[in-house]
Amino acid sequence: MGVKVSVVVPVSEPGPDDDAFDACVRSLLEQTMPSDEYEVIFADDHSDDGTRERLDAVAAVRPNVRVLHLEHTGSPTRGRNVGLAVARGEYVYLLGRRDRLERVALEAMYHAAVETDADVLIGRLVRGDDPPSRAFSRNRERADLFRDRLLGLPTAHKLFRRAFLDTRDIRFPDIEPQMSEQAFVIKAYLTAKVVAVLADQVCCHMAPPQPPQSTPAEWATGLRAVLDVIDTHSDPGEQRERLYAHWFRTGVLRPLGGRRLANATPGRRAAMFSALRDLTLERFPPELDRHLPVHLRTRAMLLRSGQLGRLMALNEATTGTYLRAELRDVRWDESILTLDLAVEIVNAAGDPMTYESAGDRLLWTPPLAGLNLPPALADVTDAVAKARMEVYIRHTGNGLIFFIPVTGEVCRAEENGRVRVWAVGRARLDVGSAALGRPLRPGEWEVHVRMRGGTHQARTRVAGHKGAQLSCVGVLAGHPRKLVIPCWSEQRELSVYVEPKSFADSIVLVSAGATVTHRDGELFIALPVPYVPPSGGPATELLLRQATTRARTVTVPALVEPGVPGRFPGQLVAKFPLARIPSETHLTPGLWTPHLKVDAREHPLRFAMDLSRSRRARIRPTQDPTSLTRPPSALTRLLNHLPGGPQTLRALQKLRTRYLPPPQ
Structure with missing residues (x-):
């Protein structure tokens, strides 16, 4: 049987202690696809840190691993091209040395590519806690460049039919590496008969992006090469304009915003501004600006007019925009967790973003004195009409991210000729189908919210407000049934935990909600219990250990009271006697860290208790109470x-x- 997939990995001195590279290699060697059906090609850029020897050792015992020893260039471009030239697979996958594949990635992508007869197949990508591209909202047998937002996936992490690359002569041009990758991908997008998307299987975990090391002139030259590819493989008209607008936004205007420009040296800043201004005047006419959001239209105006100082002042004035999210309610509707939210984009001072009302139009006012925009440039009416709220969940262990359904509306209020815009909505998390129709994996899932407004977009964790009563009741949900618990961090940020490992672990997750009362010389500590099984749970004790160098421990039995599944949590109550003089069975003033003791095993809880000499007790929520010491x-x-x-x-x-x- 022939080779189905060749994986090409350019390598350049990762170093012997590069854990990311080691994870990359392991992920390639542990694929579920039989080893005689795929090959791995490491194209080494003359590394002299021991990498060549390590890879040669792997290849000596793995017949499907090859190592290409190349002359040093300092760029992954040649390694990718040489790897493509010697690849034997029906398909080729391009991977970075700090990325890693899921074990089933090659097998899943190959089967999907064969079924869809794809020239290019894009397997689901994950990068840190970044929200997923909308391209991965579902599987697509025939993806569209614009409708399915493929331009938001410009890297080479894709499965390409090798015969398609050879026939179309698609190779990496010898230009700035990031632009070389984008030129390769856009040529493939524009010439492929079928581009397919595999969304329901995570295939690749991408490394964090690295800042470009090229000079401004090299960056601009690379952008010109990308535009030349577009000119060659697209016709004049709307499609070409939208392609140009995309690279104007991502390759020119974004690098001139935020901290990247502000942190550059004065010389590099001036060189970057000059090189990108020359390119803009040459290739990006003002007619393209209609495809840009208003703040980038303003940036483009200042760029064309050569106003670097005002551009930097505008960047500074708009820095710090963030999303304010209010969690109004969290509850269970049978086995679906429902979140009622209100979100609004605010500036660095916490003031809501507002727009000038001009009849039936809305105009953006730049937060920079003396910068007046013509109405046509400042108009954000259509953009505000498309404002929306999005909610997604992220697994803390493996980085998987999924959007969950949201229904709601965008609200407006006008006061003194200014219009304020915010969104309210209801998100519904169905644990049995949230993973693109599949059940969520066990573990902790953070809940995030994002809003796209008329001028900006921002995202944040979903958090409860101080003083609000936050539900932590658990239910059995999904098929097969799994215990699911809403839980809260020390910062009152919401997560959903699927299938805790034990009864004790379920209590630990919500233990920051502990309460304490003092009555008749005794202290009562109550912990919420998300779910009490019909059996009542195992015998449980609560242990308090004094946070001193010579720690005393007081242990008492705990009583578990059931709640109402899906409505009210149960409760674990423990009674501690108090004393002023230290003893084996009484609490004395000091800082105490609690543990739940079940089946002779101790489980640290997410709070500490400070007991004063006047016998007043105070709960201190914390994610790591064992590290606490009593304050002086x-x-x-x-x-x-x-x-x-x-x-x-x-x-x-x-x-x-x-x-x-x-x-x-």
Whole structure:
């Protein structure tokens, strides 16, 4: 049987301690596709850090691994081209040395490519906590360049039919590496008969993007090469304009915004501005600006007119925009978790973004004195009409991200000729189908919200407000049934945990919601219990350990009271006797860290308890209570700043050690 897939990986001195490269190699060797059906080609750019020897050692015991020893160029371009030239697979996949594949990636992508007869197949990509591209909202047998937003996937992490690349003479041009990759991909997009998308299987975990190391002149030259590819393989008209507008936005205007421009040296900043201005005047006419959001239209105007100083001032004035999200309610509708949200984009000062009302039109006002835009340039009416809220979940372990359905509306309010815009909506998380029709994997899933407004977009974690009662009741959901629990971080950020490992772990997840009361010389600690099984759960004890160098431990039995599944959590209650003098069975003033003890195993809880000398107890939520130590008292702080104070403190500590009973 012939080789089905060749994987080409350019390598350049990753170093012996590069964990990302090691993970990349392991992911390639552990594919579920039989080893005689795929090959791995490492194109080494004359690394002299031991990498060549390591790869040769792998190839010596793996018949499907080849290592190409190349002369040094400092660029992945030649390695990719040489790898393509010697590849034997029916399809070729291009991978970076810091990326890694899922075990089933090659097998899943190959089958999907054969079924759809694709020249190019894009397997689902994941990069950190970035929200997924809308291209991955579902599988697509015939993807469209614009409708399916393929331009948002410009990297070479794709499966290409090798005969298609050879027939079309698609290779990486010898230009700036990032632009070389984009020129390769856009030529493939424009000449392929079929581009397919595999969305329901994560295929590749991409490394964080690296800032370009090229000079401004090299970057501009690379952009010209990309535009030349577009000119060659597209006809004049709307499609070409939209392609040009995309690269104007991503290749010219974005590099001239944010911290990248502000942090550059004055010389590089001037060179970047000059090179990109020359390119803009040459290839990007003002007619393209209608495809841009208003803040980029303004940036383009300042670029064409040569106003670098005002461009930097505008960037500074617009920095700090963020999303304010209000979680109004979280509840279970049978087995579906429902979130009621209101979100709004605000500036760095926390003031809502507003627009000038001009009849039936809305105009954006730049936050820069003296910068007045003509109405046609400042008009954001159509963009505001498309404003929307999006909610997605992210697995904290593997980075998987999925959007969840949202219904709602965009609201407006006018005051003093200014219009404020925000969105309200209801998101519904169905654990049994949220992963593109499949159940969510076990583990913790963060909940994020994003809003696309008239001028900006922003995203944030979904968080509850201080003082709000936050539900942590769990339910059995999905098929087969799994316990699902809403839980809250120390910052009151919402996550959803699917299938905790044990009854104790389910309580740990929500233990930051603990409460404490003092009555008749005893302290009662109550913990929410997301779900109490019909059996009532195992025998449980609550253990408090004093956070001192000679920690005492007090352990008492705990009573578990059931709640109402899907409506109210249960409760675990433990009663501790109090005393002023340390003893084995009583609590004394100090900082205490709690543990849940089940089946002789201790589980640290997500809070600490500070007990004052007046017997007042205070709960301190924390994700790592075991690291806490008791804060110094006012007397300790005072003595530390007085002459002779430290010596007095040491004497007092010796007296306490000598005459008070030792901690148990």
